[in-house]
Amino acid sequence: xxxxxxxxGDCKPKIGVYAxxxxxxxxxxxxxxxxxxxxxxxxxxxxxxxxxxxxRMPADVDIAFVEGxxxxxxxxxxxxxxxxxxxxxxxxxxxxxxxxxxSWSEGEKTCDELHKAVYGDEKIDMKPLxxxxxxxxxxxxxxxxxCPPEEDxxxxxxxxxxxxxxxxxxxxxxxxxCRLKGNPCILIERGAPCLGPVTTAGCDARCISFDxxxxxxxxxxxxxxxxxxxxxMVFKKKGLSxxxxxxxxxxxxxxxxxxxxxxxxxYGGNE
Ligand code: SF4
Ligand code: SF4
Ligand code: SF4
Numbered sequence: 001x002x003x004x005x006x007x008x009g010d011c012k013p014k015i016g017v018y019a020x021x022x023x024x025x026x027x028x029x030x031x032x033x034x035x036x037x038x039x040x041x042x043x044x045x046x047x048x049x050x051x052x053x054x055x056r057m058p059a060d061v062d063i064a065f066v067e068g069x070x071x072x073x074x075x076x077x078x079x080x081x082x083x084x085x086x087x088x089x090x091x092x093x094x095x096x097x098x099x100x101x102x103s104w105s106e107g108e109k110t111c112d113e114l115h116k117a118v119y120g121d122e123k124i125d126m127k128p129l130x131x132x133x134x135x136x137x138x139x140x141x142x143x144x145x146x147c148p149p150e151e152d153x154x155x156x157x158x159x160x161x162x163x164x165x166x167x168x169x170x171x172x173x174x175x176x177x178c179r180l181k182g183n184p185c186i187l188i189e190r191g192a193p194c195l196g197p198v199t200t201a202g203c204d205a206r207c208i209s210f211d212x213x214x215x216x217x218x219x220x221x222x223x224x225x226x227x228x229x230x231x232x233m234v235f236k237k238k239g240l241s242x243x244x245x246x247x248x249x250x251x252x253x254x255x256x257x258x259x260x261x262x263x264x265x266x267y268g269g270n271e
Contacts, residue, residue, distance in 0.1 A: 013162065016047040016061040018082055020075040021102065021131065022068030024050070026093035029148040030065065039158055058085040063161055065144075066134055069095040069102055073127040076137060083138040090157065091133065091140045094147035098219035099255045102131040106254040133255060143169055145200045147217040147252070153202055170202050173221050174214050178205035186213055191238035193248055198226040216252045226253070229262035242267035 017027050030036070031050045045051060046059035057078065058064075064086035070076050083089055091097045099106070105114060111128045134140060144157055144167070157167040174196035178185070183205060186192040194213035196205065200221050207214050220226035228249055235245045246263055253259055 012042060012044040013063065014044045014046045014059070014061040015158075016057075016059050016064045016082070016086065017045065017050070018047065018057065018064060018066050018068075018078070019049070020066065020068030020079060020096070020134070021071035022093070022095045022100070024067070026067035026095075026146075026148040027065075029151065030092070030154050033151045033154055035155060039155075042162060043158075058082045060085050061087070063088045063090060065090045065092045066096050067092045069099045069131040070134060070137055071102060071129055071131040073129060076129065079134055079138055088141045088161070089134075089138065090142045090144060091135060092144045092154075093149055094145065094217055094219050094252055095131075096134045097143050097145055098252055099131050099133045100147070101251055103133075103254040104250055106130060106250075136255075142167055143222070145170060145202055145218040150202060150204075169222055170200050171221065171223055171225065172201050173197050173226075174199045174201050174203065174205050174208070174218070177201050177203070178208050181205055181209060183208050186211065187234065187238075191240075193235065193240060193245070195231070195249065197231045198228055198249070198253075216249065218252075220253045220256050224258075226256065227262070228253075228256070228259055229265050232263050232266040236266055 017030060019027060027048070027050050031048070033039070046061050047055040047057055049055045058081040064082050066079065066082060066089060068075065070079055094100050095102070111130060115128060142157065144153055146153060160167045178196055181204065186208060187194040187196070192213040194208065195216035196208060196214040198220055199214055199216045200218040202218055232245055242263060249259060
């Protein structure tokens with residue numbers, strides 16, 4: 001990739017910002033970061049529909065930021081093209097990283113059942129697929145968690161690329177930030193169904209700081225360190241049922257392969 005230090009004259013890293021099936025919240029966050037104009041001076045946005053209708057898809061870029069899950073055949077085709085035309089692919093946000101809330105039915109309901117529930121007998125002009133994270137289909141170089149990611153995370157990621165280095169993935173849970181803020185633990189003190197112990201940090205424990213238990217929107221802590229079983233043990237002691245706990249953990253964690261195995265370990269297979 002071209003670093004700023006290597007750039008002379010008009011040479012700027014080329015960036016593409018793309019959306020698959022998503023709410024567009026991640027790219028809206030990127031488009032509205034306070035320093036977007038400073039960033040724009042140092043890069044060339046080859047494709048960013050929210051900023052310019054002259055965007056094209058896919059463009060040849062150094063870095064592609066991709067939001068959204070693969071939920072249609074068109075998404076899949078576009079993602080393949082994006083990968084082919086990009087030196088670095090970054091999964092941006094919970095939909096791209098974890099499949100997003102639209103993955104909650106993974107392994108439980110078929111596309112046809114979901115279509116029927118939402119659209120009835122209406123026909124729509126798309127071929128749906130079960131929603132999946134983008135790394136189920138293409139190699140992903142870097143990940144930015146969040147629904148949407150925090151402004152400082154987006155700034156951090158872009159800045160590291162511009163300086164020719166790379167963003168480190170957050171590998172610790174929301175609890176770490178929650179304790180640093182001095183919040184009382186609403187899980188231990190009140191039995192609130194807080195997913196902070198298994199959720200990737202970076203939001204500065206936003207919800208708990210407003211007395212609301214974490215629902216896990218930043219996705220499970222990566223590198224197989226989301227210990228759903230340990231948390232389930234606490235939830236079980238607090239009187240929460242397996243179905244409730246499983247449903248809650250699957251909102252943003254339905255693609256975690258070991259989730260059911262870990263829950264079965266604590267609750268048993270049929271409870
Ligand atoms: S991660 Fe959240 S904010 Fe980003 S596109 Fe998905 S639903 Fe929207
Ligand atoms: S309130 Fe939630 S995030 Fe905070 S320490 Fe307790 S379990 Fe962790
Ligand atoms: S506390 Fe949990 S649900 Fe709230 S923003 Fe952070 S990760 Fe998302």
